[in-house]
Amino acid sequence: MIKLQNITKSYRNGFKRAFVLRRVSLEINEGEFVTIMGPSGAGKSTLLHIMGLLDEPSDGDYLFRGESTASMSNKQRTELHRTQIGFVFQAYHLIDDLTVYENLETPLLYKGLGRSERKSKVAEMLDRFSLVAKQKLFPNQLSGGQQQLVGVARALIIEPRVILADEPTGNLQSQQGEDIMQTLRDLNENDGVTIVQVTHSEKQARYGDRIVRLVDGAVDEDLRLNAETAAA
Numbered sequence: 001m002i003k004l005q006n007i008t009k010s011y012r013n014g015f016k017r018a019f020v021l022r023r024v025s026l027e028i029n030e031g032e033f034v035t036i037m038g039p040s041g042a043g044k045s046t047l048l049h050i051m052g053l054l055d056e057p058s059d060g061d062y063l064f065r066g067e068s069t070a071s072m073s074n075k076q077r078t079e080l081h082r083t084q085i086g087f088v089f090q091a092y093h094l095i096d097d098l099t100v101y102e103n104l105e106t107p108l109l110y111k112g113l114g115r116s117e118r119k120s121k122v123a124e125m126l127d128r129f130s131l132v133a134k135q136k137l138f139p140n141q142l143s144g145g146q147q148q149l150v151g152v153a154r155a156l157i158i159e160p161r162v163i164l165a166d167e168p169t170g171n172l173q174s175q176q177g178e179d180i181m182q183t184l185r186d187l188n189e190n191d192g193v194t195i196v197q198v199t200h201s202e203k204q205a206r207y208g209d210r211i212v213r214l215v216d217g218a219v220d221e222d223l224r225l226n227a228e229t230a231a232a
């Protein structure tokens, strides 16, 4: 589903080049639940943004479902991102001047869904994430944790084939965090949705079935968890 081949990302830093990712090759199959871990600054978010077509590699190729994304037009890449990828941002990225309801409805508008279908899908998400009472509020009227929940709901609402989540529980209380992890695991197990999450938490990593550790922009370890090491 996701195939990264020798992905390199670098930025110019004065006269030098700073390498954030160094020849990262990684294959993620449909239905996997992968966790990317590693020290701060290792390149985890950058890698996730490249997978989500929100950033481009400096070198190497990224194939999404067998198709090279380098040869796609910007329009095709945007379309792919909007219809197949649910992205949960570390810093929520909600639209400030839209209400919770409207923030959830936006991806459905981009997807071209009709009014009544949008209404029922938004209602379902509001209910699932206990946000019904907050639907008319704007993001700055919510707590950080509530904004995070809206961010997760917005990623799930298009029923994506892939969910890319950058520290999806970073600002949540532990119970809310566990609920989100359980939701992701159910989607993975019951609906076969492919999930790639970035986290610093070993406990959250155990919801998945594989851990990829990045150090200094390179893959340091690629570990498959078995039933005993994965969370029960």
Ligand SMILES: Nc1ncnc2c1ncn2[C@@H]1O[C@H](COP(=O)(O)OP(=O)(O)OP(=O)(O)O)[C@@H](O)[C@H]1O
Residues within 6 Å of the ligand: 011, 020, 038, 039, 040, 041, 042, 043, 044, 045, 046, 047
């Ligand atoms: N636009 C940019 N220009 C220059 N350097 C950048 C840019 N974006 C990211 N970097 C650098 O790339 C490195 C990796 O950043 P990234 O956010 O991918 O790390 P991370 O592993 O996700 O870290 P954290 O766990 O702290 O979120 C950092 O050193 C950062 O300064």
